[in-house]
Amino acid sequence: MEEKGISLAVIRRLPRYYRYLGELLENEVVRISSKELSEKMNVTASQIRQDLNNFGGFGQQGYGYNVEYLYNEIGKILGLEKKYNVIIIGAGNLGQALANYQDFERRGFVIQALFDVNPRLAGVSIRGKDVYLIDELETYMKEHTVHIAALTLPKTKAPQIASDLVKWGIKAIWNFAPTDLNLPSDIMVENVHLAESLMRLSYKLKTHEEAMQKKE
Amino acid sequence: MEEKGISLAVIRRLPRYYRYLGELLENEVVRISSKELSEKMNVTASQIRQDLNNFGGFGQQGYGYNVEYLYNEIGKILGLEKKYNVIIIGAGNLGQALANYQDFERRGFVIQALFDVNPRLAGVSIRGKDVYLIDELETYMKEHTVHIAALTLPKTKAPQIASDLVKWGIKAIWNFAPTDLNLPSDIMVENVHLAESLMRLSYKLKTHEEAMQKKE
DNA sequence: TAGATTGTTAATCGATTAACAATC
DNA sequence: TAGATTGTTAATCGATTAACAATC
Structure with missing residues (x-):
């Protein structure tokens, strides 16, 4: 059951998948394909499928993913069923x-x-x-x-x-x-x-402003 | 003066360099080599040099980096001289x-x-x-x-x-x-x-616990 | 000058994207 | 069965590390 060496990049994305699936669940969406989800989340469908397949096959060919099932599975991966x-x-x-x-x-x-x-x-x-x-x-x-x-x-x-x-x-x-x-x-x-987060914002703002000035 | 396409990974690390240099400055350290800094920060010296050279050559061969100068330069890059x-x-x-x-x-x-x-x-x-x-x-x-x-x-x-x-x-x-x-x-x-940050911690905790149990 | 350490190029490694056969 | 979409392999891209010539 246990997986070896899931990359940090994947783990960083998991909670975001979880959040989007939670919202879909609230909106009573039953199924979603990696393509649809990728458009909502601004990532590639390939990445979604690769990420999920680190933990197992949660989808079904020709159908996509069951929202509730996938939501719960990611919850388990993240350890959210525990107190x-x-x-x-x-x-x-x-x-x-x-x-x-x-x-x-x-x-x-x-x-x-x-x-x-x-x-x-x-x-x-x-x-x-x-x-x-x-x-x-x-x-x-x-x-x-x-x-x-x-x-x-x-x-x-x-x-x-x-x-x-x-x-x-x-x-x-x-x-x-x-x-x-x-x-x-x-x-x-x-x-x-x-x-550090605020400094990154500052960097983006500064760099963006400089790029704007250049254009003029 | 302006740089093209600095990767997000580099930008994420800049504030951390800034923090470490600030601490060195407080401790009145005048110069530091990428090697010394890399040991303090748990990154490779290569990465530090690569990261900094995205913005220019702030060091001096045979000497290393002047702490105060580098601190200020990174501050400027991050846009911290502005209000x-x-x-x-x-x-x-x-x-x-x-x-x-x-x-x-x-x-x-x-x-x-x-x-x-x-x-x-x-x-x-x-x-x-x-x-x-x-x-x-x-x-x-x-x-x-x-x-x-x-x-x-x-x-x-x-x-x-x-x-x-x-x-x-x-x-x-x-x-x-x-x-x-x-x-x-x-x-x-x-x-x-x-x-999301808390969920990542939860993931790490769960995965670590499972790894421990396996060992026993 | 000799030693140290950068700046930078080249090699490696890992992550992302593309492609497609498997299959529901 | 035909269409859709996954799971997965292969190709690409980018980031990290290693190496070393340049130079202070």
Whole structure:
């Protein structure tokens, strides 16, 4: 059942397929061909078929793909049929924003608690989730099963907390701090570097403007 | 001066180089070779040299790269010497988190105002930035120069607001709504799809766990 | 000058696209 | 059965790595 060496490029695209299929499902579309989907998504039909066939044959010749079936299969590939317990380290605006985001719970990511250095936040509750003082993190980790920790704290504190979390048994980190965490290779890390994203936008804008000026 | 067809892969890496060089600069490192940098960043020295040479020869044989000079040059490439006026559409937690993020202002992204549908938020001020009612957006756009709009609103509203913004002259959109915006090709869009990022983490976690079980 | 390291060309590797036989 | 569309192999394209001559 298990697959070897799926390329990172494919994995990056999977959630987008999943989103489009979810929308088709909402619109009660029953079947779709790789060609139709490719037109909606602005990719090639070939790529869709290649990507999916990394995981198995989900379609049917002459018919295409059953939307609901494919949606569920991609969900399984992404591990969305499981429940994950998530804690948020750093209860500032961004941490609170994540705690408030209902979409995550729908997909099986259950936010259990938040932690912050600020004693004024400790004891507060955000959407029914308690905020604890960061000092309580070690005890919490020992008493609960935590799958994922979201790091929404300043970059100065992120590396230390991350290695503590690893020590206390965390297996995956969703890192929003603008730094790279150098953790053992068996710890899964997904970075969200907002500043880098904004710089890419800036680059595009600048380059586009220069191209426009050239034309004139 | 202007370059043709820099690949997206290169552009994605530029902000990361910029970040590492910034840290070296803070630590008062004067020069660095592609080899040293490659070891810090976990990439090949070859790739660093290739990437940089897309934009010109910033180094010196036998010496390496001057950290400050290279930092500034990459900053220029990314368009960070310019000031950009940014508005945030959607003053919920995420919008407020962005408004509070000081790093952006440091890099020349000046958040000018927020907009929200919620009348209770209108009139409020976040870190000195006023929140306006969304109805005032059209007038605001006509009276101000706005370079970038960050969309931190529900996906149901994002496409409509995005096309309104285009109509009113926006040139770049930083999209946090979990949907693709289909805008004219001269509008620059950078997506931040948090749910997709989390799904990739879920995939990695699931795949890693399965690999572990297999070993046993 | 000798040593170091770039800039750049060539070789390799991987990912995307095209094509088509298999088959529903 | 004929038409459609997949699954998959082969061809192409692009990105990464290796190598080395240029040169500081």
